[in-house]
Amino acid sequence: MAMFYGLMIFMLIAAIIAVETKNLLSSVICIGAIGFGASLMFLFLRAPDIAITQIVVEVLGLIILIRATIARDLTFISGDREFFNTVVSVVIVLVILITGMHIFEQLPAFGSPVFAETAGAASQTYISQGLKQTGAANIVASVILDYRAYDTLGEATVLFTSIIGATVILRDKSKKLLEVEN
Amino acid sequence: MKGMTIIVKTISSWVKVLIFLFGIYIILFGHLTPGGGFAGGVILASSYVLVMLAFGKEFVEENLPSSIASKLDCAGAFLFAMIAILGLVFGGTFFVNFIYQKYLPGEALNLISAGTIPLSNIAIGLKVGASLFLVIFTLSTFRPKEKE
Numbered sequence: 001m002a003m004f005y006g007l008m009i010f011m012l013i014a015a016i017i018a019v020e021t022k023n024l025l026s027s028v029i030c031i032g033a034i035g036f037g038a039s040l041m042f043l044f045l046r047a048p049d050i051a052i053t054q055i056v057v058e059v060l061g062l063i064i065l066i067r068a069t070i071a072r073d074l075t076f077i078s079g080d081r082e083f084f085n086t087v088v089s090v091v092i093v094l095v096i097l098i099t100g101m102h103i104f105e106q107l108p109a110f111g112s113p114v115f116a117e118t119a120g121a122a123s124q125t126y127i128s129q130g131l132k133q134t135g136a137a138n139i140v141a142s143v144i145l146d147y148r149a150y151d152t153l154g155e156a157t158v159l160f161t162s163i164i165g166a167t168v169i170l171r172d173k174s175k176k177l178l179e180v181e182n
Numbered sequence: 183m184k185g186m187t188i189i190v191k192t193i194s195s196w197v198k199v200l201i202f203l204f205g206i207y208i209i210l211f212g213h214l215t216p217g218g219g220f221a222g223g224v225i226l227a228s229s230y231v232l233v234m235l236a237f238g239k240e241f242v243e244e245n246l247p248s249s250i251a252s253k254l255d256c257a258g259a260f261l262f263a264m265i266a267i268l269g270l271v272f273g274g275t276f277f278v279n280f281i282y283q284k285y286l287p288g289e290a291l292n293l294i295s296a297g298t299i300p301l302s303n304i305a306i307g308l309k310v311g312a313s314l315f316l317v318i319f320t321l322s323t324f325r326p327k328e329k330e
Contacts, residue, residue, distance in 0.1 A: 053224075057224055131290055135287060138212065138215060138216065141218055142299065146279050156309060160259050160313065163317060
């Protein structure tokens with residue numbers, strides 16, 4: 001349990017540095033550190049599937065994406081914060097904190113999922129019948145690709161649509177054609 | 183972007199093969215060990231992104247042009263939808279695991295088991311890898327024109 005608190009404090013420090021630093025690259029690296037902390041947490045909570053996905057997406061989707069797309073290595077952010085913006089953010093954070101504390105009091109204790117105690121819950125069926133009904137040893141794979149395959153189809157559709165949007169908005173050819181016509 | 187120094191180029195030319203193999207392993211064994219199509223596809227894309235960072239965009243453009251990458255992306259999406267529709271044709275329900283239930287039950291914990299799940303993993307891995315590579319490639323080639 002102490003390990004989770006240590007990881008949480010590490011992630012909080014990294015988040016504060018990521019917000020406060022002036023250098024864009026070091027800010028991105030700090031956000032990567034938050035992702036690695038979250039990945040370690042998933043690993044210690046015995047969810048290796050999520051840990052692998054988290055670490056891989058964090059590395060590729062954030063750090064390398066920023067490194068590959070920014071033109072210069074050194075991008076400094078200058079300028080003072082406005083007073084009004086700071087007040088609004090502090091108020092919003094306080095509201096979320098108070099609401100969250102009230103909500104967390106209602107939740108069951110850490111490590112005792114609600115669905116484990118409910119009779120006839122779907123998760124119990126997946127755990128006890130998953131290997132027999134789908135033949136996959138990895139229960140996560142049997143859930144996302146057999147029981148809940150519609151979910152995966154929707155996720156694939158979202159990814160496909162985002163690729164179409166990125167390639168259409170950022171294409172070069174139409175701009176050249178427009179320049180020729182003008 | 184012309185690429186990095188010769189040290190980075192040498193190391194990445196060795197490491198890229200291992201990363202690619204690891205991605206293939208994660209995809210193929212997705213139904214037995216942690217991992218699966220999505221994580222494996224991202225690892226496949228990251229091996230190409232490593233080459234792109236080390237050798238420059240032009241090198242990758244010659245090896246894997248964006249037209250072929252988009253075709254791979256479409257092929258992955260088509261395969262995944264086809265598996266679902268074949269379930270409707272042969273098993274009677276959309277997305278039913280018809281191979282496991284009717285034709286090839288296989289033995290649990292073996293590589294050839296679980297019917298359509300490994301096939302779906304391969305399709306999703308192809309799709310996710312190609313599309314994430316395409317996103318990073320498109321974003322890195324795009325430079326906003328400076329206004330004069």
